Amino acid sequence: AYEIDTRDWSSDVRSSDLMVVTGGTSGIGKAVCIRAGAEGATVVIAGRNEERGKAIEKTITDQGGKALFVRCDVTIKEDIIALYAKVMEVYGRIDIAINNAGRSEERRVGKECRSR
Numbered sequence: 001a002y003e004i005d006t007r008d009w010s011s012d013v014r015s016s017d018l019m020v021v022t023g024g025t026s027g028i029g030k031a032v033c034i035r036a037g038a039e040g041a042t043v044v045i046a047g048r049n050e051e052r053g054k055a056i057e058k059t060i061t062d063q064g065g066k067a068l069f070v071r072c073d074v075t076i077k078e079d080i081i082a083l084y085a086k087v088m089e090v091y092g093r094i095d096i097a098i099n100n101a102g103r104s105e106e107r108r109v110g111k112e113c114r115s116r
Helices: 027-039 050-062 077-090
Strands: 020-021 041-046 066-071 097-100
Touching: 020 027, 020 077, 027 041, 027 050, 027 066, 027 097, 041 050, 041 077, 050 066, 066 077
Parallel strands: 020 041, 020 097, 041 066
Antiparallel strands: none
């Protein structure tokens, strides 16, 4: 049987932890990166938008944290391989992986359907 851990996640983040967050350049992923950096984890911010990623990296480091942005589109296999390779090259390990990247598409029914 599985048990649900109801403790605050931040209490489990240690300053020695290396955290990789996909989808880390906006929304929940961005918030996780900034919070984890503030809690002392080294954060690898993975996302498609380099400008936002570098800004989040700077936010974390300006607050005394450690961070690295790596451009990665999780829908592209080679990007995922490159992300893993970069993390292993720089840090040699991953302690925590937050697989947050997601995608949604807005579709308008009226534009796709035509009446006969």
